Amino acid sequence: MPSNAREFPLPKRVVSRKKAALLWQKLAETYPDAQTELVYHSPFELLIAVMLSAQTTDVAVNQVTPALFARFPDVAALAKADVAEVDRLISRLGLHHAKSRHAVALSGLLLERHQGEVPQTRAELEALPGVGRKTASVVLSVAFEQAAFAVDTHVFRVARRLGFSQGKTPLEVERDVTRLLPPSQWRHAHHWLILHGRRICKAPTPKCPICPLQSLCPSAQTRMRPE
Numbered sequence: 001m002p003s004n005a006r007e008f009p010l011p012k013r014v015v016s017r018k019k020a021a022l023l024w025q026k027l028a029e030t031y032p033d034a035q036t037e038l039v040y041h042s043p044f045e046l047l048i049a050v051m052l053s054a055q056t057t058d059v060a061v062n063q064v065t066p067a068l069f070a071r072f073p074d075v076a077a078l079a080k081a082d083v084a085e086v087d088r089l090i091s092r093l094g095l096h097h098a099k100s101r102h103a104v105a106l107s108g109l110l111l112e113r114h115q116g117e118v119p120q121t122r123a124e125l126e127a128l129p130g131v132g133r134k135t136a137s138v139v140l141s142v143a144f145e146q147a148a149f150a151v152d153t154h155v156f157r158v159a160r161r162l163g164f165s166q167g168k169t170p171l172e173v174e175r176d177v178t179r180l181l182p183p184s185q186w187r188h189a190h191h192w193l194i195l196h197g198r199r200i201c202k203a204p205t206p207k208c209p210i211c212p213l214q215s216l217c218p219s220a221q222t223r224m225r226p227e
């Protein structure tokens, strides 16, 4: 994850709390309706979709999940699925062999341990195959509106460029960002940073001249870097 950020000069120190507050305010104004771009209809579908999204795009996940959930519409169906068939349905995704195994095993454990429901605690989620801290945070914050801040590759890069953190790991960035915001804002901040990273603050070519945060950002470049 840190490799993207190395290609672009980062600020030498974190921003003041006052400047951080202004940056958060601008992000909130710029992305007032930010939410996940994954398509899902239940906490179970969200859990599977987020697990499938590791090292691939939400767009790619949204292309495979309709057929996957049409063939295996609930926890019980996916728990009994043939892994090879699941693998074929998601074969356009990176790491699909591991993801298909995890999807089936995870569904079996949901039945065995949680009456087929998606658990609502981090410990229970992270005990499931293929579910790490980021996936658990997304499920907790998006499906259950709990205070959790998920750090993916966009969040990691943009939070460091904006000077919210100099953390070297996702956990360090999570720690620094959650100290800057009240818990009620954590899940929104995750979506603000993701959208900003996808649309403007791209890796390795941020679009600083058209960025609404340019006057506040400690990493702002005055000229557009070539793609």
Ligand code: SF4
Binding pocket: 161, 162, 200, 201, 202, 206, 207, 208, 211, 212, 213, 214, 217, 218, 219, 220, 221
């Ligand atoms: S000015 Fe905007 S695009 Fe440029 S580094 Fe800062 S946040 Fe990213």
